[in-house]
Amino acid sequence: MLAVEGVSKRFGGLMAVDSATLSLQPGGIIGLIGPNGAGKTTLFSMISGFIAPTDGRIRFEGTDITAEEPHRRAERGIGRTFQIVQPFAGLTVCENIAVGAYLRHAKRADAIAKAREVARRVGLGAELDRPAGGLTVAGRKRLELARALATEPKLLLLDEVLAGLNPSEIRDIIPVIRGIRDEGVTILMIEHVMQAVMNLCERVYVLAQGRMIAEGPPAVVCADTRVIEAYLGHGAAARLKAEGAAHG
């Protein structure tokens, strides 16, 4: 359903994303991992239309959307969350989510009903009338998820929705993400919490210094020499192996 074909983004002298290619079939949860500054968020911004690629094409359900405005892509069914949360701070939780719900429900009553339903699903049911600016970190992350979900996306891009949450909060939200997948929404998630990646993703892509260096089931990818070196530095894989041998 989504095809990212040789997409690049240059910021001045820096190649933030360097001819990255990625392809998603409908359904399932796919991970996008990589060290800090690898270009993951930049790639998301290009898929959702906030940053124009320097090079390459992006197709969604067969249509070339490379030059489309973000709101058009949302209409097509691409939803996203922001790594740095962007709540409508002066509005209540319900009003925040309703903005997303209005995309498919023109009537206020319908949009509010949808917003309440989504809020309950992500565990914000008790906070509906609170100002979004007063939520905890975990609450804001849930709100990001809820707003994107309220647009009833076909493809959901989650940018580190688990970052900053404690283990019990992560345990609470993982079933929610699974539930969204089970409804047929395709999920592409950037995540640093490896336990969650192992748990949730059928397949992961690894981005390092703007390049897509590996792709496959999480367990296989994590054992990949190039991936280990991307995270831990050159020669790390060999060192780990040697240490493993010494201890074994």
Added chain:
Amino acid sequence: MTARDLIPIAVLTILAALLPLVVTSSPVLNFLVFMLIVALGAQGWNILGGFGGQFSFGHAAFFGTGAYATAILQLHYGVNAWAGLVLATVAGGVVGWVIGFLSFRSGLRGSYFALVTLAFAEVFRILANAASFTGGAAGLLIKLDVRAANLQFDDRAVFYWLVLAFVAAVLLLTRWIQRSRFGAQLVAVRENEDAAKALGVDSLKVKLRAIALSGAVTALSGCLYAQYFLYIDANIAYGSWISVELLLAPIIGGVGTVFGPVVGALTLHGLGEIAKQFAGRIPGIDLIVFGGVLVLAVAFARGGILGLLERLRDRGRGMVTRGPKEVSHAGR
């Protein structure tokens, strides 16, 4: 919209409509009409500035367009005053859309947008002051011919009711905006434009609609001004005094609220008038009062008078004060 949305508007309108039955003095009615005209223009500002978060420093551009449009149409083209009123309102909407298109499409926001609107108003003022069909520096006099068909009335109270009807209509319009998808999207753009776009909001379209509506309402107020005083010149119609008034009233009353602009206009002009009564010999005393009220509002009542009342009410109920609302205002 529910009955709860409509009743306060209906009650206040009826009470205000009864006023001329009690007050019959001409100066007081003059004052009330003028105050309502400012309130109407400020309601226009509030649609764009209050709900959309796009602060204009040059709403005189619309006020003056409404005033000149009706005057020129009547004087040079023999158009009926009522038709002139409709066309002037439309002209304000068109000018709003064009200014919006030029500035929003190039991504102007915040202080840059404010400065561009200011520049438009100044350019219009200079042009109106120089061109011959606007009467140049001498201005334009609408011919005195007191007939209802000419939108001129014997009794000041009739004009008062007319302006009040428009104010009430825009109160309803604003309430509808607050309860509609358009309004939710407009407020979302104000709070965080990127987040709004990610949720499918066409922010350019939403802002253009807002500035067109805003321009139309403010032009209507300018048209009513011209029709009531039957005289305009560039410094009145396009002068910065009106830009400032239209901006101050909502800020004092409560930005982005339905009643804020009306409350603000009433407070400002009420206090200004009282000051004139007590210290009329000091020139510009009403302006000093405006400044003082603004300082007080900014220092103690970020959400304006209505925001302050709401906080007092919440406190009275023993609830937490709505801190985050202040944050959102400070962030703009």
